Amino acid sequence: MKPGRWSPRALKDAIPIAQMRGLIQLAGKGPDRLFDINIVSKIPIAFIRVKFAPEILASLTEIADDFREEIRRLRLIARDAAVTAELWLRSRHGTWRFFLVTEKDLIELDCHGWPLNVG
Structure with a gap:
């Protein structure tokens, strides 16, 4: 799988999902930004990077x-x-x-930020 590129559509579609979790702030554009969206709620505050994935069903190792x-x-x-x-x-x-x-790890979450139950 090729690394995901920046996608304005992905970012636009991420905004309503982020708003379900709290107030949001979008990061400015630029190649040096660390995140795209900041979600502010009681706890936690989340810094989100949004990317396009050509193969969404890839394994954690591939991702x-x-x-x-x-x-x-x-x-x-x-x-x-x-x-x-x-x-x-x-x-x-x-x-x-x-x-x-x-x-050290990636932990898969649901759209509300809760870890997915495995097994």
């Missing part, structure tokens, strides 16, 4: 490899229980996947 630069940049944001960093991926058909970026 971590293909989006390593975005993940690396999200890991620069100071995080704790009250501040998180997330990678949101959108397919060309409008399917979404959401990931919490931790220091």
Whole structure:
């Protein structure tokens, strides 16, 4: 899978999802930005990077490899229980996947920011 490119449609479609979780602030444009959307709610505050994913059903390993630069940049944001960093991926058909970026892992989330139940 080729790394996801910046997609104005993905960002536009991400806004209503982000608004379900709290107040949002969009980051300015530019190649050096670390995130696209900041969600402010009681807890946590989330910094979101939105990308297009040509193969939305890829494994976590493939996603971590293909989006390593975005993940690396999200890991620069100071995080704790009250501040998180997330990678949101959108397919060309409008399917979404959401990931919490931790220091060492990616944890898949639902659209509300809760970890998906595995198994």
